[in-house]
Amino acid sequence: MLDRRALIGGTAALAAWRFLHPGPAVAGGRRTATTDPFALGVASGDPTADGFVLWTRLADATGDQAVGFEVADDDRFRGIVRHGRCLARAGRAHAVHIEVAGLPPGRPFYYRFHHAGMVSRTGRTITAPVTADRLRLALTSCQHWEQGWFTAYRDMIAHAPDLVLQVGDYIYEKSFGSGPDVRRFGTADPVTLDDYRARHALYRTDPDLQAAHAALPFVVTWDDHEVENDYAGLQGVQTTDPRAFAARRAAAYQAYFEHMPLRRASVANLYRRLRWGDLATLHILDTRRYRTPQPCGHGGHVIDGCAALEAPGATMLGTAQTRWLSDGLRTETAPWSLIVQQTLFARLHLADGPGARWSDIWDGYPASRRQALAALQAPEVRNALILGGDVHSFWLNDIVRNPERGDGPIVASEIVTSCLASRNGPAALFGPAKRLNPQVRFLDNDHAGYVLVDLDRSRAMVDCRAVDDLADPASPTRSLARGIVADRRPGFVS
Known part of the structure; x- marks a missing residue:
């Protein structure tokens, strides 16, 4: 049957x-x-x-x-x-x-x-249902025009998800890395409003991306490359003059809103909530606009012994968004609470030493992570799934109550998608991660693709789907790994 x-x-x-x-x-x-x-x-x-x-x-x-x-x-x-x-x-x-x-x-x-x-x-x-027993999601991130064809969207359309969650780096503002490219931007890095409009328009000419948008409703949030790599709030990295960066960010934000299927209300706050009947609530976060600068230097870098890590006021989400998330989880009624955000949430121990951490992910903002974990442990939250991207690799992680010490009960499950079309993450950071981090249940830093998530009232089924060859416009996409989270049992089933 x-x-x-x-x-x-x-x-x-x-x-x-x-x-x-x-x-x-x-x-x-x-x-x-x-x-x-x-x-x-x-x-x-x-x-x-x-x-x-x-x-x-x-x-x-x-x-x-x-x-x-x-x-x-x-x-x-x-x-x-x-x-x-x-x-x-x-x-x-x-x-x-x-x-x-x-x-x-x-x-x-x-x-x-x-x-x-x-x-x-x-x-x-x-339209979303009022009552629901099932939800299929596609989780995607990081599509670099130059570094690969967007063929994974064909596989995504064939699997007919109810929603596509695009969690950032929809466009890239820069060329980077070594290796062959399949096509070129053909222009300098965008700075002005017209520049960013042109970059978005270029992306919208891709036939696979166009087909996905026509076939499937998207739920979007941005990360850094929609503006400038590793920016934080109103602090740029490449654009160091504050006035110049503020103007560049404003231009990028306007172009983003012009090109995404977003409501007018999202211009004021991109973080928002969507409900899939009585089955799932999507808490969609913005981890770029309100964050304070990365500790001990601009942009993403390895830090160790950084006193600014716990500086008063350091935040990933900002005060208002943090309160909004906590209030929403405290009044949760759905069995699945989905935290839709940009990057790696789990504590990532590095080969550089026990105190070393990468500053641009949640590891650079431990106070914000503690606040989010406290909110996720509200008694109203039955099953917490944290969904992210950014790091150009697939991850399935168990999130424990005390991530800094690596102990305590599992309180949430994390699903991170690889890049849809880009080069993978740095091997020096992620190569030893599985050995150094017992909460990592699956890690792949060799493939691009996306993740399918099927929810029902008894479990979440996760399928990491990988493109064989980003340089081949006819490349197939296949299942790389699968995972299951059972109802009321946080963490991935062995």
Whole structure:
């Protein structure tokens, strides 16, 4: 007998492939790169029980332009449930954000845009359910345009997750590292608003990324490369002048919001909460905008004996976000609490010595980690999963109550995805990590890819999926490792 999830997933995947590719721009016509106003694709995100956000951006437009949209309950648009017109403003790069509401819960919907007699490709999205027994997530991070093809998205679409969690480094602002590249940025590092807009637009021309956005709703949060490598709050690393960095960050932030399927409220605070019925709450964090500078030097580096590590006021999340997370966990009602954030949370002992640590991950902010762990131990939290990326490697970790000492009961489970398309993490840091860190249940620093997470009321099933060859645009993606977290039993099942 066919597994119900496999049957539903297979049906959804077939439906997705049916509408992923652009249709004719006009009746009987053909779409061309020079005439298609929707060459940057379509996207949806942040689904709620009654709606979602729809996005597109007109390519090569001038002046403010009117854009029409349609939402239907079928992919042939016979049952239109919402339609209207909005203004694509030149001052916002002709980006369109439609916040759709008032729809029935737990349903797939299809959408498209109209402009100047032309029609966008069709996108598929969903409303969140009110009650749910299952949730499939795809966790992804770190996609470098130059360093690999985005072929993992094809495998992701085939597995038909309900949501894609993109936890940062959606774009890269710089070239780095040795090794062959599959393509080039072709421009200098972005600094101005126009620069960042151009970098985002370049990414949106990738066919696999476009297909994923059209097929699947995204839930996004940023990390450092959307602005500048290893920045912290208002302190840059490459851009050392404070005024120049503030201007660069503001430009990068505006371009990010212009290109992501986000609600207007997220401009003020990117951290937010989404609920998947009564099964899971997604607590989506921002670990860049509010953090204080890394201790004992700018940017990520190995520190040891650093007195500033416990400096008063040192924080990863800032006061308001820390309180928001604690309040949300104290009032949790779902069996699964998902902490969707950017980087490695577990204590990572290094070969440099017992006191050494990498400053740019949670190890550089131990007070913030203690606060987060205290919040995760609220009696209302039944199962805590911490989801992250950033470190270009796969990790499955048990999180203990006292990570600095490495003792105490397991209180949470951590899932870290590798880069979707980039070079792996530094071997000097991660090579000995499994031997030095007993809380690490699985580690792979040799592959890129993404992670599938299947939740039901009895367990979380984790599948680390790896691309065989980032330089091969036809490379297959396969399962690298699997893990299970059982209900009310934190830590990975042996």
